[in-house]
Amino acid sequence: MITYSHHEVICMEIMDKLAILSDAAKYDVSCSSSGSSRINSSSGLGNTAPGGICHSWSADGRCISLLKILMTNYCTFDCAYCINRRSNDVPRAIFSPEEMAELTINFYRRNYIEGLFLSSGVLRDPDYTMELILRTLVILREVHSFNGYIHAKAIPGASRKLVEMTCIYADRVSVNIELPSSESLALLAPDKTYSSIFKPMDVISQNLREKRPYALTGGRTRQFAPAGQTTQLIVGASPETDRNILLLSQNLYRKVLMKRVYYSAYVPVSDNPLLPTVTSPPLQREHRIYQADWLMRFYGFEAEEILDINSAYLDQELDPKSAWALRNLHLFPMEVNRVSYSNLLRIPGIGVRSAKRIVRARKIRNLTLENLKRLGVVTRRARYFITCNGQFHGGNRIDSFDLRHCLRSKQNRNIQNLQLPLFPSYHETLLPKRICAD
Amino acid sequence: MRRLITFEYDGTFDGLLSAIFCSYSGTGFPDRIISSPQGCQGNLFENKKVLTDRVKAERVYKAVVTKISGRALKNVYYAFLSEKDGIERHILSYLHLGWKLGKQVDSALSDPSVMAVFESSRKVSRERHLFLGLVRFTRINEVYYSRIKPDHNILPLLGDHFQQRMPGHSWVIHDIRREQAIIYQDQNWFLCEMEGIHVPRDPDEEERSYQILWKRYFNHIWIRNRTNPGLQRQHMPLKYWKEIVEMQ
Numbered sequence: 243m244i245t246y247s248h249h250e251v252i253c254m255e256i257m258d259k260l261a262i263l264s265d266a267a268k269y270d271v272s273c274s275s276s277g278s279s280r281i282n283s284s285s286g287l288g289n290t291a292p293g294g295i296c297h298s299w300s301a302d303g304r305c306i307s308l309l310k311i312l313m314t315n316y317c318t319f320d321c322a323y324c325i326n327r328r329s330n331d332v333p334r335a336i337f338s339p340e341e342m343a344e345l346t347i348n349f350y351r352r353n354y355i356e357g358l359f360l361s362s363g364v365l366r367d368p369d370y371t372m373e374l375i376l377r378t379l380v381i382l383r384e385v386h387s388f389n390g391y392i393h394a395k396a397i398p399g400a401s402r403k404l405v406e407m408t409c410i411y412a413d414r415v416s417v418n419i420e421l422p423s424s425e426s427l428a429l430l431a432p433d434k435t436y437s438s439i440f441k442p443m444d445v446i447s448q449n450l451r452e453k454r455p456y457a458l459t460g461g462r463t464r465q466f467a468p469a470g471q472t473t474q475l476i477v478g479a480s481p482e483t484d485r486n487i488l489l490l491s492q493n494l495y496r497k498v499l500m501k502r503v504y505y506s507a508y509v510p511v512s513d514n515p516l517l518p519t520v521t522s523p524p525l526q527r528e529h530r531i532y533q534a535d536w537l538m539r540f541y542g543f544e545a546e547e548i549l550d551i552n553s554a555y556l557d558q559e560l561d562p563k564s565a566w567a568l569r570n571l572h573l574f575p576m577e578v579n580r581v582s583y584s585n586l587l588r589i590p591g592i593g594v595r596s597a598k599r600i601v602r603a604r605k606i607r608n609l610t611l612e613n614l615k616r617l618g619v620v621t622r623r624a625r626y627f628i629t630c631n632g633q634f635h636g637g638n639r640i641d642s643f644d645l646r647h648c649l650r651s652k653q654n655r656n657i658q659n660l661q662l663p664l665f666p667s668y669h670e671t672l673l674p675k676r677i678c679a680d
Numbered sequence: 681m682r683r684l685i686t687f688e689y690d691g692t693f694d695g696l697l698s699a700i701f702c703s704y705s706g707t708g709f710p711d712r713i714i715s716s717p718q719g720c721q722g723n724l725f726e727n728k729k730v731l732t733d734r735v736k737a738e739r740v741y742k743a744v745v746t747k748i749s750g751r752a753l754k755n756v757y758y759a760f761l762s763e764k765d766g767i768e769r770h771i772l773s774y775l776h777l778g779w780k781l782g783k784q785v786d787s788a789l790s791d792p793s794v795m796a797v798f799e800s801s802r803k804v805s806r807e808r809h810l811f812l813g814l815v816r817f818t819r820i821n822e823v824y825y826s827r828i829k830p831d832h833n834i835l836p837l838l839g840d841h842f843q844q845r846m847p848g849h850s851w852v853i854h855d856i857r858r859e860q861a862i863i864y865q866d867q868n869w870f871l872c873e874m875e876g877i878h879v880p881r882d883p884d885e886e887e888r889s890y891q892i893l894w895k896r897y898f899n900h901i902w903i904r905n906r907t908n909p910g911l912q913r914q915h916m917p918l919k920y921w922k923e924i925v926e927m928q
Contacts, residue, residue: 260893261900268901282844289844296915297813298926301902303911307813310901345893351824351846352817354894354925509905523905602787613790 256345259335266315266326267361270418270474271506275307275356275391277469278413288350288357288390290413295356308359308393309349313337313374317363321431323420323479325511326363336365339378347386357391357413358382368399368438376404379411393469396446399438405445406466410456414469414501417442422487426480430516446471447499470501477531478508478524479517483554488534488545495538502539505531530556537562540594541587564590564649567627571645574627575634578614579604590649591624611635623649684711689730689768691715693760697737699730700772709776713768744775749783758801761833770796808834812841814916815853816925819887820880824851827923835862839869854879856923891925898926 276294296305314336320328346358365371382388394412396405409415421427424436455463494500507523537543557565567590586597599617615621626636687710689695744753773793778785788794817824835855839862854861859874921927
């Protein structure tokens with residue numbers, strides 16, 4: 243007969259809860275621990291690094307920086323795309339705020355994590371759940387003097403006061419839009435309305451705009467969500483096009499002070515007839531959308547430049563910047579020693595880092611193609627679009643079809659055409675409207 | 681035919697700065713600068729032993745900071761820690777150019793020595809940042825102990841970060857390749873040699889259960905349809921896996 247020590251019994255319970263609740267949290271792909279810079283106190287535990295720190299990488303190649311977990315996967319909502327939906331028969335578990343805090347602290351001390359990412363299914367109602375999350379944060383900050391990174395989810399429909407309190411104790415707060423149009427939301431997640439999602443977002447962005455620190459009892463102050471807010475969109479669970487998605491993201495960045503939008507390729511977790519039948523998640527599509535998102539945030543592109551009114555989907559063979567360059571060949575070649583930084587960013591093969599280095603290096607001397615290569619420019623691509631001191635190294639001026647062939651990366655040469663999933667016919671009659679956050 | 685000149689220094693940063701000082705004191709620039717642990721090579725080269733002199737090192741240190749830039753000093757220190765073959769000679773050329781150009785030297789990336797220093801410095805910086813995340817502590821008798829095996833000598837660059845992170849606990853980070861460690865106790869960390877020191881490594885029951893919890897978590901957040909071991913190894917090279925709890 244096997245007997246277990248008291249300690250072992252407790253561990254087994256926590257072990258099982260951990261398995262269930264981390265499994266349930268993994269589809270929320272936000273993972274960063276950056277954006278907040280907090281110095282520890284001499285008696286506290288932890289600090290935050292402005293750039294964030296990756297502690298490990300899982301077998302799917304994603305970085306692990308935080309303990310990403312659900313408070314509970316009990317849920318009163320029944321969102322079709324979600325593994326934790328009310329109607330799904332899965333084992334359910336719940337952590338107490340004390341257990342959650344204890345686990346976080348012990349992982350943190352061993353340098354497994356940079357902090358906590360806490361989400362939750364909706365237990366009873368949004369406010370009840372929000373309070374559980376808040377209690378965990380308070381225990382961490384006040385009882386354990388924890389100064390590491392905390393990312394908390396705001397539950398759609400939670401009251402203003404609770405959302406604000408959460409922002410005071412967390413570094414980052416997010417509420418996921420998931421579906422890029424209100425029609426899809428109404429169809430697939432009827433318990434969540436667009437206003438229940440956008441209200442907490444507005445609360446957060448209003449407070450972020452005001453930027454004042456919050457005074458707590460005892461004369462200490464805390465900053466309001468120093469790492470800002472983010473959100474997530476699921477790619478491929480509903481019929482919105484890449485253009486719809488990019489326009490929505492652009493709106494979010496401009497109007498709601500969104501720090502980042504995350505895109506999560508739809509992972510089939512249900513055979514609900516309202517969802518597309520896909521055998522594998524549309525990773526390539528997700529990848530292209532991320533590249534387009536980067537162009538909007540760091541390269542000065544507008545969504546309408548990346549996908550104009552006639553193109554609904556991003557080119558799967560070519561990255562969006564190369565695709566844009568091919569449509570705008572009249573702007574090239576550019577002289578690297580003279581054009582502005584923002585123009586350098588438009589050249590395929592030149593990234594933000596290389597562009598900055600070019601600007602610095604060309605002050606000292608005129609740059610040749612060889613110099614550019616040393617600076618980190620992908621000259622294999624860039625040479626078709628630049629001149630170095632008037633010299634063009636792209637061979638004979640070829641037309642855009644041949645150029646396209648040269649720009650395709652080796653892996654993509656074998657890629658199949660984008661196969662759009664077939665949606666049930668009634669979806670095709672719905673034209674997703676443009677979503678504004680106001 | 682001029683004999684090739686080699687300077688030999690003791691392998692410390694102060695030693696390197698002393699060698700740089702000597703390069704300017706009349707005998708001309710050396711063709712190579714090597715550290716004595718590596719040993720001398722052949723009699724084709726005339727080896728001049730450089731004695732580490734704190735005063736000389738200070739003067740060079742100051743001359744870098746004031747006449748070039750703080751960043752240049754950081755680049756030089758980091759490049760030194762890379763332990764790359766021949767980096768010392770590049771450092772000398774880099775500084776020589778730096779004393780001519782001032783802080784603009786960091787933009788002169790077309791010069792091979794500037795590039796060499798820049799790249800080595802960046803490699804060290806990258807490895808340091810990676811290890812801020814890869815260090816894994818095991819609690820043994822109230823002390824948090826960790827083993828690492830970095831390519832470059834990043835150990836001295838980890839102390840401040842972990843001191844800030846965990847001021848309330850004693851911890852040790854042990855570089856098993858170089859048999860050195862940094863130890864934190866009583867509000868201070870210091871570097872020390874570990875040759876011949878035996879470290880107890882068996883975790884107790886509670887510690888083992890946290891390790892298992894972490895491994896469990898690690899295995900459960902993996903999304904099966906997105907499996908990509910190549911990407912995982914790209915970020916977290918195989919060579920480091922032995923000391924990482926969840927990869928064992």
